[in-house]
Amino acid sequence: MKENNHQKSNRESKNIVISDKMPGLPYSKGIMASSIMATGLAPDIAYKVAGDIENYLKQNEIFSLTVKRLRNITYRTLKERVGDEVAERYLRWQSLGRLGKPLIILIGGATGVGKSTIGAQLANRLSITRLVSTDIIREVMRASISEKLIRPLRGSSYNAGQNLSYPLPGGDPVILGFREQTLAVVVGVQAVMRRAVDECTHIIIEGAHICPGYIDISNLVNGAVDMQVVITVDNLQLHKDHFLIRNIETRGSRPFLKYIQNIDSIRKIQGYIVSLAQEHGVKIVNSYNLDLTLNEILDYMNEVLVREFEVPAGQKAASQIPLRA
Structure with a gap:
């Protein structure tokens, strides 16, 4: 029998609900699109698939329907609409919870390369609710520890050399000041990371103090899935333009001129951070387009997850086993 308009209207207006882990929760295209965007798909395509x-x-x-069945349908839809690679990425991200480990994303780079913007966009794509800046960690530490230890925390990363506790002859004060401040802030960064592991909560930590070789992750082995990237802006004029845009967006609360006057020190610190990233094998992403930068980081995250899900030869990885309804 042919469906009449009234029956069609009733069917289309009826709510779809999740029946198991989140009983009564209605299906949301927005939430589904967000989970799909973790694969690297553009928001408009992800929303269409949802x-x-x-x-x-x-x-x-x-x-x-159950969460498991919904994921299975999403997996099949992505295979049909977009392709196997994106479908596998979706399944891998959804399977992360089965590891019982949080994802800790560390985003480093010199002042003005776009770390905060990238961190916020990445948190949105991955539905990660915890995003922490090392500048905030530094301010909290300044307010809670002794005056003797506060000195290295004064000022910004690029002028920390003015506050060296023990000035050393022959060293570059810009790099020495940055190193001393980073060593102090990293104490707080590692405390935040340990808390994320204890609570099994995904987190993104961004800031100039996320410097390769300074953060000890040995105590997090098997406790977290961690990935670290360094953001750079190779083009000097583009780097300056970032400060101008930030000045406009913050209505002058982060004045353009202050950063331009210190651009040589900022670029020197960028060179130092990049050299450490190369030495320690940390992923370097040159940022000149936000969407391309996010996609490169998501591609790298997928590589990290592939390694995390690897199992002995002859066995299928969890990411390769389709969920069944």
């Missing part, structure tokens, strides 16, 4: 999934459920009168 809409296709909703249409499939309604057309097949599936108004109540």
Whole structure:
């Protein structure tokens, strides 16, 4: 019998709900699109796929389903609409919870390369609610520890050399000041990381003090899936333009001129951070376009997850086993 308009209207307006882990929670295209964006798909494509999934459920009168079945349908839809690689990425990200480990993303780089913006966009793509800046950690530490230890924490990363506790002859004060401040701030960074492991909570930590070789992750082995990237801006004029844009966006609270006057020190610190990243094998991302930068970081995250899910030869990785309804 042909479906009349009234029946069609009732079917399309009926809510789809999750029946197991989140009983009664309605299906949301926005939430689904966010989970799909973790694969690196553009927001508009992810939202379209989320809409296709909703249409499939309604057309097949599936108004109540488990999380597992929904993921299986999403996996199949991504395979059909976008391809195997994206579908595998989605399944791998969704399977991260089965490891019982948090994802800790560390984003480093000199002042003005876009770490805060990249961190915020990445948190949105991955639905990570905890985003911490090392500048905030530094301020908290300044307010809670002794005056003797506060000295290295004064000022910004690029002028910390003015506050050296023990000035050393023959060294570059810009790099020495940055090193001393980073060593102090990293104490707080590692405390935040340990808390994330204890609570099994995904977190992104960004800041100039996320410097390769300074953060000891040995005590987090098997406790977290960690990845570290260094953001750079190779082009000097583009780097200056970042400060101008930031000045406009913050309505002058982060004045353009202050950073331009210190650009030589900022660029010197960038060179130091990049050299350490090369020495320690940390991923370097040259940022000149936000979308491309985010996609490169998400591609790298997928590589990290592939390694995390690797199992002995002859066995399938969890990311390669399709979920069944």
